[in-house]
Amino acid sequence: MAPRTDFPPIRACLFDMDGLLLDTEDIYTLCINLILEKYGKSTLPWSIKAKLQGRPGPEANALFHEWAQLPVKESDYIEQLTALQKEHFKTAKPLPGVEKLLGDLGRTRWWDIKDEQGVRNGDKGESGGKKQQRVHIALATSSTTSNFMVKTSKWSELFSVFESHRRVLGDDKRIQPGRGKPLPDIYLLALKTINDSLNAGEKPITPEECLVFEDSVPGVEAGRRAGMRVVWCPHPMLKKEYEGREKEILAGRMGEAGDVDQHQLGEIDDGWAEYYPDLTNFPYEKYGIVVPPAEAELDAAMEVDTKDELVAEETKTTTT
Known part of the structure; x- marks a missing residue:
């Protein structure tokens, strides 16, 4: 047209x-990858990150956990992620x-x-x-x-x-x-x-x-x-x-x-x-x-x- x-x-x-x-996008990736590494998982690929971007936290977290399959409760993951973000977001x-x-x-x-x-x-x-x-x-x-x-x-x-x-x-x-x-x-x-x-x-x-x-x-x-x-x-x-x-x-x-x-x-x-x-x-x-x-x-x-x-x-x- x-x-x-x-x-x-x-x-x-x-x-x-x-x-x-x-x-902040690279900071988000850094924080997530630190947690993934802790549990022996591979780093976050852009094919997954692209689906998380822009979405509200609850929806993004649900999509992430469906992919990552971390051996911890979502609440534990959120607690760890929040602590890392508070530390690293200050450098944005x-x-x-x-x-x-x-x-x-x-x-x-x-x-x-x-x-x-x-x-x-x-x-x-x-x-x-x-x-x-x-x-x-x-x-x-x-x-x-x-x-x-x-x-x-x-x-x-x-x-x-x-x-x-x-x-x-x-x-x-x-x-x-x-x-x-x-x-x-x-x-x-x-x-x-x-x-x-x-x-x-x-x-x-x-x-x-x-x-x-x-x-x-x-x-x-x-x-x-x-x-x-x-x-x-x-x-x-x-x-x-x-x-x-x-x-x-x-x-x-x-x-x-x-x-x-x-x-x-x-x-x-x-x-x-x-x-x-x-x-x-x-x-x-x-x-x-x-x-x-x-x-x-x-x-x-x-x-x-x-x-x-x-x-x-x-x-x-x-x-x-």
Whole structure:
């Protein structure tokens, strides 16, 4: 089929975290392999790891145990894995291009700031006479709250770009059990958190105005099922594992959720999803995104906004 080319500009970017923003996938593998080695098992192959990525913990653990057949109770395995993860997740760091991408998208807040006359910066025609708009962002990760805090402990300022009410984590009670990725619920909820907090009079954002950033195959399917555009930025070994099936992945047609709601899936070469080896030099113009100049960061209103978000996050952390 001919790929669609008449997409509206992106107004919201929704991000996975593990393996997409932070280099945690190799840490996950390290921790699992240490346990497998302890019980005389072979290391975790990418054919199995690919099925675990992006899924909620209970589902991923069930798939893992079906393959590993460890001689211990699942509860004992979880206890050992949790201890290893708490130790090693502290070393997680942003993947290439992430810091600039999040910084650029965060800077689009400047378009919404008004001057003393009440005129939005985005309405002043700074860019070719065209009105510009903020790109709202939200986090949608299968990581639980406790794991999120460990993984991001050294990167609180980087993650402050995600306002606390626009973070949907793996233990969010608003997502029903069994409705994690590859089903669309987490991304639809992430969009709802944005729409529920838009400025008065701002038109609600539709799914096709959203761009999902994912590294996992189940995550791509979740984004496609949500009716959103998708950027797939996988681990090189995952890309190698599925070599030749990239088009099926981008269409969300790898059967990760079985036969559930087939009408939600995309079509091969429909233009809704694309592969990128990493997030460096992201082509904003391709998605109708305009990033304000770097000088916008010097605007006093931007500095106050950032400080308010950091204070709010630190307060939340110390009281929970």
